Amino acid sequence: SQQGEEDPQALSIQEGENATMNCSYKTSINNLQWYRQNSGRGLVHLILIRSNEREKHSGRLRVTLDTSKKSSSLLITASRAADTASYFCATDLYNFNKFYFGSGTKLNVKP
Amino acid sequence: GAVVSQHPSWVICKSGTSVKIECRSLDFQATTMFWYRQFPKQSLMLMATSNEGSKATYEQGVEKDKFLINHASLTLSTLTVTSAHPEDSSFYICSARGPSRNTIYFGEGSWLTVV
Numbered sequence: 001s002q003q004g005e006e007d008p009q010a011l012s013i014q015e016g017e018n019a020t021m022n023c024s025y026k027t028s029i030n031n032l033q034w035y036r037q038n039s040g041r042g043l044v045h046l047i048l049i050r051s052n053e054r055e056k057h058s059g060r061l062r063v064t065l066d067t068s069k070k071s072s073s074l075l076i077t078a079s080r081a082a083d084t085a086s087y088f089c090a091t092d093l094y095n096f097n098k099f100y101f102g103s104g105t106k107l108n109v110k111p
Numbered sequence: 112g113a114v115v116s117q118h119p120s121w122v123i124c125k126s127g128t129s130v131k132i133e134c135r136s137l138d139f140q141a142t143t144m145f146w147y148r149q150f151p152k153q154s155l156m157l158m159a160t161s162n163e164g165s166k167a168t169y170e171q172g173v174e175k176d177k178f179l180i181n182h183a184s185l186t187l188s189t190l191t192v193t194s195a196h197p198e199d200s201s202f203y204i205c206s207a208r209g210p211s212r213n214t215i216y217f218g219e220g221s222w223l224t225v226v
Contacts, residue, residue, distance in 0.1 A: 002156060002157055002170070030213070031213055033215070040202070040222075041219075041220075042204065042217060042218070042219040042220050043204070043217045045215075045217075048213060048214075050213070088154060088155065090215075092213070092215070094208070094212050097143055097160050097162070097168070098157065099145050099157065099206065099208075099215055100157055101147070101154050101155040101156075101157070102154065104153075104154045106152075
């Protein structure tokens with residue numbers, strides 16, 4: 001990808017389990033955002049974490065950011081079948097007018 | 112809330128023809144818009160950054176003569192795929208930077224099929 005990689009590429013879990021996705025990026029950023037995409041559809045914004053923040057929560061989502069390692073993680077707790085989708089991190093370099101996506105993680109939550 | 116409208120959602124065109132996709136910010140002025148292409152089962156690749164009143168900035172490897180981007184007003188950016196070929200078939204999606212610079216709003220995307 002243009003800015004970084006996500007792992008795993010694919011993740012299959014049972015309903016109720018937690019899902020963790022990791023994102024690494026290459027350059028300094030202003031903020032990092034996570035998105036969800038259902039197959040063939042548009043993007044749904046999940047959460048934004050600024051470069052001076054280390055952790056953020058929103059409902060069942062927990063995002064961490066380690067700027068020293070240029071990495072972020074997204075944790076979805078108590079997953080549901082409806083969480084099945086592809087998840088992407090995106091890095092905002094607004095000082096350079098760039099907004100790049102990571103390679104994505106395809107999550108499958110089995111009922 | 113802020114909305115970005117992208118049109119058309121689906122388009123089929125013949126090889127060799129040109130097709131235009133529009134991206135509109137409906138209730139805010141967008142000085143910057145981004146255009147992405149996404150192939151099946153892949154990530155979104157930034158094609159270019161569109162700035163109102165100036166030339167677009169293209170990412171490395173993107174043919175600017177093939178993918179013409181115009182940002183003539185603060186609410187409208189267009190992507191024209193010229194002389195389209197079947198390999199240009201893809202999902203194209205635009206986004207606009209909102210009034211708060213941290214916020215990016217995405218259109219719903221456009222499926223292009225070139226036959």
